[in-house]
């Protein structure tokens with residue numbers, strides 16, 4: 233760790249042939265992502281899959297390790313947020329096998345109807361994204377090469393979860409409401425503490441641009457605008473991840489406003505971290521430059537569309553914000569082999 237992150241050079245583009253290095257490795261790199269249900273874990277890590285492609289990256293969901301399916305939970309009253317209602321030791325054993333590069337049977341939970349499907353034999357890719365409610369619990373944490381936590385404000389998470397669970401997971405509105413209310417204290421009790429173990433934290437709040445205006449904000453703030461807060465603690469000597477590979481100030485020169493950027497070196501939980509705040513309109517040119525800079529740094533071809541989902545610019549931007557420190561860490565690991 234450094235006490236003064238300012239004296240570090242900016243990252244150079246094109247220094248790292250990451251795909252070739254990753255293909256040469258025998259053991260996968262494991263990225264763990266934890267956070268509440270509906271916080272955006274899958275959404276915000278899909279940027280890594282988009283950048284690196286399915287040959288190099290795949291996801292494992294820990295939801296398959298729930299001890300009970302939805303109908304059983306309704307009868308028992310247990311919550312999937314309770315670590316005791318999950319087979320975390322078994323998840324740890326499976327993850328250990330994957331980390332040795334061995335094909336492993338992974339249990340599958342199907343959210344569409346809330347039942348378990350047949351376990352699937354999973355062939356490890358060079359990078360494995362493990363996402364779930366308890367990913368940074370002790371049973372799993374020691375196997376992770378990078379730990380990420382997504383912390384989305386309650387009101388934002390509520391809206392996203394309501395919409396998704398009623399449209400895609402077969403919940404009735406009232407039922408989804410009741411479930412969210414029931415889980416509020418469970419989140420604080422069982423999930424939130426994992427944040428202290430993460431080296432990359434993404435916080436998402438409602439847009440705060442209105443508070444920065446003098447008098448009244450004279451621009452639209454659509455519902456899709458959020459205040460993103462990216463907290464990065466360097467892993468080992470990896471100082472590059474603290475800084476974005478581009479000067480985002482150029483985004484303020486775009487026609488479209490409003491936009492806010494702040495970079496705040498901080499001490500947080502006894503660690504030196506950098507905190508990046510962005511809020512508002514994510515200009516397409518800035519997003520493109522950020523994507524290209526990450527690709528150039530890692531020696532990646534620019535992604536040719538392909539994830540099947542056209543993400544709004546605000547979501548894609550957050551995906552790239554998370555991808556940057558993670559790719560830095562992956563590069564440092566792959567370079568050290």
Ligand SMILES: Nc1ncnc2c1ncn2[C@@H]1O[C@H](COP(=O)(O)OP(=O)(O)OP(=O)(O)O)[C@@H](O)[C@H]1O
Nearest residue numbers: 268269270271272273274275276392393396546547
């Ligand atoms: N910036 C955003 N704007 C609008 N919707 C978003 C945004 N980010 C995520 N969402 C939506 O929020 C919902 C929850 O996201 P996601 O499924 O990624 O969460 P999760 O943490 O993986 O949830 P779970 O653990 O329950 O599977 C999804 O429908 C996703 O499309």
Ligand SMILES: O=C(CO)[C@H](O)[C@H](O)COP(=O)(O)O
Nearest residue numbers: 269270295302312343346401
């Ligand atoms: O906390 C969750 C993580 O996604 C889910 O609620 C849990 O996996 C159970 O899923 P479902 O609500 O679809 O039965």
